[in-house]
Amino acid sequence: MKASTIRAWSWTHKWSSLVSTLFLLMLCVTGLPLVFSHELNAVLLHKPWTPAHADGRRLDLDQVLEAALARHPGQVPAFMSFDEDRPVVNVTSRDPNGPAGKFSFEPVDQTSGEPAPLVAGHPVMEFLLQLHTDMFLGLPGMLFLGAMGLLLVVAVVSGVVLYAPFMRRLPFGTVRAKKKARTRWLDYHNLLGVVTVAWVTVVGLTGVVNTLATPILSYWKDTALKELTQAYDAPAAPGERASLDAAVARARQALPGMALQFVAFPGTAYTTDHHYAVFFHGDTPLTTHMTTPALIDARTGELAAVARMPWYVKTLSLSQPLHFGDYGGLALKILWAILDLITIVILISGLYLWLGKGRRRT
Amino acid sequence: MSRKDLSLWAVFGTPLVVGGLSLTGLIGALLDDGAWDWIGSALLGVCVIVIGWALVRRRRWASPAPAGGGRCYSPRRSGGVASSVRMRMASSTVTMVWAWLPRRRMATLPSSASLRPTTAMAGTLATECSRIL
Numbered sequence: 250m251k252a253s254t255i256r257a258w259s260w261t262h263k264w265s266s267l268v269s270t271l272f273l274l275m276l277c278v279t280g281l282p283l284v285f286s287h288e289l290n291a292v293l294l295h296k297p298w299t300p301a302h303a304d305g306r307r308l309d310l311d312q313v314l315e316a317a318l319a320r321h322p323g324q325v326p327a328f329m330s331f332d333e334d335r336p337v338v339n340v341t342s343r344d345p346n347g348p349a350g351k352f353s354f355e356p357v358d359q360t361s362g363e364p365a366p367l368v369a370g371h372p373v374m375e376f377l378l379q380l381h382t383d384m385f386l387g388l389p390g391m392l393f394l395g396a397m398g399l400l401l402v403v404a405v406v407s408g409v410v411l412y413a414p415f416m417r418r419l420p421f422g423t424v425r426a427k428k429k430a431r432t433r434w435l436d437y438h439n440l441l442g443v444v445t446v447a448w449v450t451v452v453g454l455t456g457v458v459n460t461l462a463t464p465i466l467s468y469w470k471d472t473a474l475k476e477l478t479q480a481y482d483a484p485a486a487p488g489e490r491a492s493l494d495a496a497v498a499r500a501r502q503a504l505p506g507m508a509l510q511f512v513a514f515p516g517t518a519y520t521t522d523h524h525y526a527v528f529f530h531g532d533t534p535l536t537t538h539m540t541t542p543a544l545i546d547a548r549t550g551e552l553a554a555v556a557r558m559p560w561y562v563k564t565l566s567l568s569q570p571l572h573f574g575d576y577g578g579l580a581l582k583i584l585w586a587i588l589d590l591i592t593i594v595i596l597i598s599g600l601y602l603w604l605g606k607g608r609r610r611t
Numbered sequence: 612m613s614r615k616d617l618s619l620w621a622v623f624g625t626p627l628v629v630g631g632l633s634l635t636g637l638i639g640a641l642l643d644d645g646a647w648d649w650i651g652s653a654l655l656g657v658c659v660i661v662i663g664w665a666l667v668r669r670r671r672w673a674s675p676a677p678a679g680g681g682r683c684y685s686p687r688r689s690g691g692v693a694s695s696v697r698m699r700m701a702s703s704t705v706t707m708v709w710a711w712l713p714r715r716r717m718a719t720l721p722s723s724a725s726l727r728p729t730t731a732m733a734g735t736l737a738t739e740c741s742r743i744l
Contacts, residue, residue, distance in 0.1 A: 413623070417616045421625040422665035440665050444658045447630035451637055534644045570641060577640035580652035587659055 262407035269400035277593045279381040284585045293371040301361035309494040313338045316362035317355040330511040337365045395460030401453040431605045438598040455572035484522035485515045491550030500527035500543035515547045539566045632657045
């Protein structure tokens with residue numbers, strides 16, 4: 250490789266890393282507890298609970314919705330989801346005149362309509378998640394972090410290119426422990442970087458895809474679902490909506506054998522202004538992460554369409570487990586955390602090498 | 612001491628193998644459950660093991676040979692062994708050995724079946740939506 254080529258790659262590596270390092274450090278630090286969010290929520294929110302009537306008849310979904318909204322007057326439903334291991338339905342609602350992205354979360358005992366204890370969404374974990382997702386800046390924050398993710402990928406690629414000239418005379422895994430600190434840390438930086446390159450690239454790229462969730466879903470609604478919305482002029486108001494319970498039952502008929510995951514109410518990002526979107530997932534490990542919605546006309550309760558997800562929404566769905574590492578049990582999570590810590594060391598050592606270089610020049 | 616340039620394969624061979632195993636583990640655990648969760652973790656864990664190997668080798672390489680030459684890697688025994696400072700003082704020469712170390716028993720992945728979450732909350736919509744919205 251020519252000296253000028255190496256200089257160009259070195260410049261690319263330096264600036265792509267420097268610009269993004271602070272934000273990547275924030276993402277790594279906040280991402281660490283988020284890897285164990287399920288376990289931490291279980292510990293932080295642990296509260297013994299049994300349903301009011303374990304063997305009794307369960308309320309239908311309309312009754313559950315009514316009970317949840319009664320505790321949040323003036324709010325409109327956004328989502329409804331279902332716990333697997335207890336008879337609890339979670340209703341997410343929002344103030345129609347409030348700030349976008351601010352939700353209330355109400356777990357409801359389906360046997361009585363009474364509140365059930367939270368098992369997810371501890372305030373500390375929510376704070377970390379929000380910081381990690383958009384730094385409390387909404388869509389601009391998400392897109393900015395996506396740009397930082399792209400810079401990470403550029404830094405990884407340029408780092409791999411530079412690895413060859415740096416290591417052309419050193420066997421793999423060399424750490425020149427007896428040399429001065431800067432040389433030693435350069436070796437650590439190279440070793441840790443090249444060994445974790447696949448994981449860092451996957452987590453970085455899937456993070457970038459996740460930051461594009463809002464534009465991806467908007468595009469899906471504006472293209473694939475456009476025909477479904479053309480028949481109506483105004484959004485379906487809460488007062489003119491058909492029974493939710495009947496809508497879910499109708500959706501189940503359209504997608505037999507699939508598991509109910511959640512319902513998106515009209516006006517949310519996951520559906521149109523005129524349809525309940527009832528999301529189901531498959532029962533194989535792969536299809537568990539991929540959802541298929543049945544769109545039910547919110548006014549008539551009739552099935553409007555089964556909207557098979559296009560490739561870009563499937564990519565978004567698969568990006569989430571690959572980014573968060575929550576799909577392979579506790580062992581995978583522990584590895585995710587270790588690799589996250591290693592990435593922190595890579596970032597700090599890169600910063601140290603740059604600072605050391607500047608000091609040496611002066 | 613001058614060294615010859617290594618071939619591209621010598622430079623990138625091990626990182627390529629480790630990267631390939633990591634990707635296989637990441638995707639394998641996503642495509643199947645049960646055994647593949649463990650296989651996937653083990654394959655991804657290779658990169659941690661490789662880093663551990665390099666660090667152990669570094670530490671051993673940093674320790675100079677005992678006086679009188681002989682073995683480069685002196686096993687540490689409890690009692691009667693010179694401290695690393697004294698060893699360094701006693702050592703007249705430092706032998707650099709780049710050869711692959713004898714194989715060591717790697718720590719096995721913890722058997723944490725009992726620690727695995729026994730329940731899955733598919734109703735993670737709040738989490739999912741707050742991640743996305």
